[in-house]
Amino acid sequence: MTLAAQTPRSDVDLFADDTLLDPYPTYRDLRDRGSAVRLDALDAWALPRYDSVRRALGDWEAFSAAGVALNEPVSQMLVGTVLATDPPAHTALRAVLSDRLGPRAVRPLQRDIAERAETLVDRVLAGGTFDAVADLATAFPFSVVFDLIGLPDEARPNMLRWADATFTVLGPMNARAADGLSAVGEMFSWVGGLTAANLKEGSMGRAIFQAADEGRIKHESCLPLLSAYAAAGLDTTINTISNAVHLFAVHPGEWDRVCADPTLVPSALNEVLRYDAPVQVFGRRATRDVEIDGVVVEEGAQVLVMYGSGNRDERHYPDPDRFDVTRNPTDHLSFGYATHACAGQALARIEAQSIIAALAKRVRRIHIGTPVRHLNNTVRGLDRLPVTGVDLRSA
Ligand code: HEM
Known part of the structure; x- marks a missing residue:
């Protein structure tokens, strides 16, 4: 199909290392070009604006999830x-x-998760210095989610590597995705060997097999659902907590506001999620010609739904590059929207809010060294965030 001369287009590689390190100037450039921008390097369409992201997510008939990768x-x-x-x-x-x-199912878990957060935060603070990624952001969801799904302990050493690979292979088939394929294969073959008996009694994982026994889903759906839990529940929350600690460390004034008024914790978390979306982009496939602001995205085209760019759209959020814990952007795109909106968001909120609240009770100031950004085709987070010291609140 020939594209009209006025079709917005760009030859940027959204998945190049430099772009992943700081994608926001590129996102702004794409948003300025249009609501739908042809990406020549990828042979795909980018939807970089808030409204175009919502439009695609809200219309599964025109934008099929079969194109999520x-x-x-x-x-x-x-x-x-x-x-x-x-x-x-x-x-x-x-x-x-x-x-x-x-939300109703996870509410009873709130107290236990909050207590676990307090215990973990006390433990890391007792050491004086720590790595906020490994010791806090990873350790916490790992213990909560692993137990809830009821996975056998033998998977623990591999699960983080598998979850990271699961997200990176969703991108274009660049070197990063190609490297991730073998880890994803390992995960699928390990999950493929599980039966109900391998999953802890009463766990979320066991409930999937029960649903199949009751005829609510087919037996062959059990393993894909189990994989969805395992992969989706870890990296996303790990990156949210890492991003939160980083943002609070580099915006001490905003941290002061959270500490002064802990009722701001939910709003602050929404702002962390808006500011640095843990999932930056997923795909969709156009099932017919779709017009977006006068541009036709053709049937069969690969589309990129850019949560991370929509969240910084100046057409939707005033002064979008400012981190403001009082903004409370409840309509951010980081959990997606509509049909596929994150199934685990209530749990993720409880986990992340518990950690932020536990830190706010104890820590006046977070001092960090140089963070090391993690490069993944889909998720945005850190490999390391050295906390070189904290100023504790006096008792
Ligand atoms: C802050 C943490 C999290 C973020 C940012 C996040 C983000 C997302 C996003 C953007 C989607 C939408 C996918 C789409 O549009 O195609 C999604 C879907 C999903 N999430 Fe999350 N997620 C988080 C935590 C969790 C947790 C803790 C779980 C489970 C324990 C989970 C399970 C799922 C599942 C199963 C889906 C697929 C839903 C569907 O296709 O209907 N997520 N998540």
């Missing part, structure tokens, strides 16, 4: 998973997850 081999691997399935088949898969992950 930006490359064909991984799209094939994802057939039958909740992430890559459209309604009506999606509805039954999703209901099984929502039963155990919905």
